[in-house]
Amino acid sequence: MPNYTINFAPPFNIVRLSHVEWVVTDLGYSKAYYVDLVGYHLEEETSDTLYLRGMEELNHHSLILKKGDVPKVNRIGFKVFSADDLEKAYRYFEGLGQPVVWVEKHAQGKTFHTTDPFGVPLEFYYQMERVSDILQKYHLYHGARIQRIDHANLFHNDVNAATEFYVSQLGFRVTEATVIEQADPDTPYVATWLHRKGGVHDIAFTNGTGPRLHHLGVWMPSVQDIIHLCDSMAAAGLRECLERGPGRHGISNAFFLYMRDQDGHRLEPYVSDYQTMDPDHPARIWDLDDPMRQTLWGQAAPRSWFELGSVFKGLEPQPSKLDATPIIAPE
Numbered sequence: 001m002p003n004y005t006i007n008f009a010p011p012f013n014i015v016r017l018s019h020v021e022w023v024v025t026d027l028g029y030s031k032a033y034y035v036d037l038v039g040y041h042l043e044e045e046t047s048d049t050l051y052l053r054g055m056e057e058l059n060h061h062s063l064i065l066k067k068g069d070v071p072k073v074n075r076i077g078f079k080v081f082s083a084d085d086l087e088k089a090y091r092y093f094e095g096l097g098q099p100v101v102w103v104e105k106h107a108q109g110k111t112f113h114t115t116d117p118f119g120v121p122l123e124f125y126y127q128m129e130r131v132s133d134i135l136q137k138y139h140l141y142h143g144a145r146i147q148r149i150d151h152a153n154l155f156h157n158d159v160n161a162a163t164e165f166y167v168s169q170l171g172f173r174v175t176e177a178t179v180i181e182q183a184d185p186d187t188p189y190v191a192t193w194l195h196r197k198g199g200v201h202d203i204a205f206t207n208g209t210g211p212r213l214h215h216l217g218v219w220m221p222s223v224q225d226i227i228h229l230c231d232s233m234a235a236a237g238l239r240e241c242l243e244r245g246p247g248r249h250g251i252s253n254a255f256f257l258y259m260r261d262q263d264g265h266r267l268e269p270y271v272s273d274y275q276t277m278d279p280d281h282p283a284r285i286w287d288l289d290d291p292m293r294q295t296l297w298g299q300a301a302p303r304s305w306f307e308l309g310s311v312f313k314g315l316e317p318q319p320s321k322l323d324a325t326p327i328i329a330p331e
């Protein structure tokens with residue numbers, strides 16, 4: 001099993017995953033779906049863009065929905081610690097030979113765009129417009145009451161190379177991993193969960209055709225909110241959007257639901273993971289064929305969950321280098 005050296009003094013300091021920008025084909029549908037049912041707070045709306053945040057978030061947005069003809073993921077945004085870190089990040093990616101460009105981004109301070117070595121479009125900034133504190137404005141809560149962004153999970157055609165880059169270069173730490181067989185000392189990673197912020201993950205990589213975005217993970221106030229979301233989606237005639245769950249992951253201990261909108265973007269509302277900020281926090285390792293890995297209660301995930309994802313802007317997904325077959329639920 002790989003054991004990449006963690007870079008505890010990375011070239012710049014990433015605080016956490018900050019936001020994701022999706023292209024959607026029908027803003028009216030997306031507003032009804034993500035604001036009315038899912039329960040995001042609509043912070044700002046323009047003719048072609050919705051800026052959404054969770055009820056505890058003080059940054060202007062954690063999910064941007066932009067009108068377009070073809071669904072895709074424009075980019076993943078990370079917050080860095082300081083202006084100095086932002087300059088260092090720019091020079092780091094420039095030094096790697098990746099494209100780097102300073103951009104004007106609504107409600108954000110100085111921001112640049114680049115790609116990681118695998119072509120995933122990334123955005124870095126350190127200051128976003130601070131908005132009103134609505135954590136205890138309970139009369140504004142609605143839908144399933146999204147609290148905050150948590151993680152982005154990516155299909156990756158080379159999980160091991162991606163994990164090595166984010167760990168040994170950018171200072172991410174692996175909290176959980178799936179391997180083909182722990183008994184084999186040379187077994188490769190099939191999936192990894194990596195963090196900066198002290199939770200189970202900010203980003204995760206899952207073996208498959210990629211890179212593509214598998215899902216955006218968002219934190220909910222309670223299990224009851226996830227049950228309510230299932231009831232609401234069914235009552236609103238959107239039962240087919242409920243793809244998997246609710247259930248309890250073995251990995252991460254999350255109580256989860258997976259849902260896909262009409263553009264194919266997948267959201268994972270979830271509650272409960274655990275703290276991981278100790279520098280010597282050990283990773284939990286799972287065998288691929290362990291039925292409790294996917295769902296602690298044993299239910300397998302549907303085929304769609306292993307095959308469908310959102311493409312990134314400007315990135316042609318590549319077949320995986322690793323032939324690893326997970327447990328798939330019978331159809």
Ligand SMILES: [Fe+2]
Nearest residue numbers: 151153217268
């Ligand atoms: Fe997740």
